[in-house]
Amino acid sequence: MSADSGCDRLPPETDQIRTALREWYEDEHRSFPWRETDDPYAILVCEVMSQQTQLDRVLDAWNGFLDRWPTVDELAAAERADVVGFWSEQRLGYNNRARYLHEAAEQVVDRYDGSFPTDPRELQELMGVGPYTANAVASFAFNNGDAVVDTNVKRVLYRAFDVPDDDAAFEAVARELMPANSSRLWNNAIMELGGVACEKKPRCDERACPWRAWCRAYEDGDFTAPDVPTQPAFEGSRRQMRGRVIAALKEHGTQRLADLGPRVRVDYRDDGTYGREWLAGLLEDLAEDGLVDVRTRSDGDRVARLKR
Template structure:
């Protein structure tokens, strides 16, 4: 348990963090560059996604190879963008990233703006992303607050104000700003706060004895912080679809909802068949945000007929290049091969 032995001086704390980061920073590709595009891509990918997923499964490297700059991303077909994002989920991020790239090309002459207000005005950019790009790419003293930083700051100040409340968010951003404005190296300071939350100041069993700012930490019970107003309950959802394969290919349905617009999936079982659904071929489960989805794949309710405009038979050899939510990719591969689930990269 950390013990406070020094007053909470932003300049002293910032200096300790920057010095510690210089010695212990982990090596990530986006930390080797000042390119705003490369940094922006990493920040957008890391929203709702673990670093290990982005790096170890090659998402970041493949994206940067296919879309190395704003120009190539802006010019790409949406289908290509969604396919490159496949497996990361939350596809709105990919669409917003392309929308942003097009605005940079059209309104900023292909040059990413360096003013914080102009960055914040770009499509899909919130305070965290704006602060991250401003500090990491341009070295500006702009604050950032993510889950890791909220935990560090809550413990440092022994503050039980819920971090997801208006009051809690306000004080977190104020404290983050005080630290980043107290250093000559905002890039290192913000990186250090994130790194500390990812390593020593972990949610459970924090390594307080290794913390570079343990002399300043006021937390009496670190694992009790941060506090959140209320955790979301997981809602079970049932999803029923059909699998129909003919000489033309596999029947798929293009999604039109907000979450996965433009992606292809197995067609939904018509509502009139839900009370007495056809034979089950596969049952699978997957999670997304606060939902736990049970996916039932049924035999087709009919072999021929008029299908809605959102439905299309896609040749088997074209399925790999067709953008599709990862859970459907896994199920479809099992149905086509009869083997175990495996997720394509």
Template sequence: MLAVADVLSSGEARLRDLPWRASRDPWKILIAEVMLQQTQAMRVIRRWHDWCRWYPTPADLSGVPLGDALRRWQGLGYPRRARDLHGAAAAMVQRHDGQVPDSVEQLQALPGIGPYTARAVMAFAFERDVGVVDTNIARILARTAGTKLTRSTVQSLADALVPDGQGWLWNQTLMDLGATVCRPKPSCEACPTAATCRWHQAGNPMPDPAAGSAGVSTPQAPYEGSDRQARGRTLAELGRGANATARFDRRIVEGLILDGLVVERDGELHLP
């Protein structure tokens, strides 16, 4: 079991200075969390500021064509996130008077918003006492438990560990602990959980219980030469204007059309 007091006392002073942590605006937090899902924090900072300036409310984002959002997302990767954020903004305007809803259930009913993002908004914008399970927290929980965890077990454990009234601080501290200390190659000597971590106390035997545990991400395939690279290049070119369909790899095009990221008209491809 995690030593909650030790984690909080050691981690609060070491929290990374990330700009979205100074905000409690649920829309700004949602933008940050969607961007951070598969992009490193340092790459997100400038783009987060840009998006908060361009689209200060859900209505501002839903009021522009999806193609505009896709152009402004370029460089962050995984453009389906921009599509989902655009769709979520439209749903908030239609269902919630343009406001970000303040319940996990309502958040998860929005396009593209899963359990992690919904709980992150609840903890970091509304300061609710819910457990947030990203890959860093999932790694810590599996190692301290000394075993792989199922999705339901890791979420239940995360919820149970949140100290009353400290949902924001606890989740931020635990995330940073996983991002800086309990990494895939951990620095156990610097970890405040070392004395109670079952994996560490057992001598860090292999296999690492975090490997394959629910919520822990696996290394991505190389980007160079991948479909992700080809999709990104296609969207970047279309961001400069419509182009003949025949110029592009048909298999890549069909995937982009299926994902709602590209439309085809009269032999040409366009952003939506």
């Protein structure tokens, strides 16, 4: 498939997809202090520190760095050996990043009079700042970035919308999805989705992934991705059971839960591990995704049917 056709994989409900992700992020995202600031200096420090380090580990180092050098001017005036020493003590790896960060601070002070450029292309003129970091700073500090495409975002797009493993296709779909003038919120949200729900081992239901209703992987149980080459076991999985519910309702129409259960699992028992409560949970997920209706009849029995 050509890169230009990547957007053909998007469902027609693009506005609903955007709204679902935005609302999920606003309700569910992890709290980090760099998400509560629009200071480009603080954001640049975070981006450089987190290039190969988990965010939870970055937190103490980031706070300590900003306590010692709270502004770009103070970092520029610092001894480079002190900056590198701090980096090494925090075990942040690749001490050249500390040197580049110090030199970038000097550039901001000397060339830009202490004010960061706001455009991603101009931010790339800073030492050690590549396209990804420049776009992240432009997005999170100035709401002036393009769609971020990192490993997490690729995994989400590959699984959810079957985007091919092609950088140009990922970038095209990411741009199409991102609402205009929303790079700060959107890029944070889609990276968070990949970081906590669509991880290498997905936690779709546990993290209430907002894209389950549209997600190809959630529907068919194949959670491979560019960085996840081995397909997780499907046999006995929740994805398989969801599929069996749909298949049984398609074949037999409206059914009592007591009749539906054995058609989903041969070991179904009303009061067992795979019983009425377990089946109700599957049906609740499918109802939230707009796939089934569940109602209580006048005789008190609950029945399920495919949503029309």
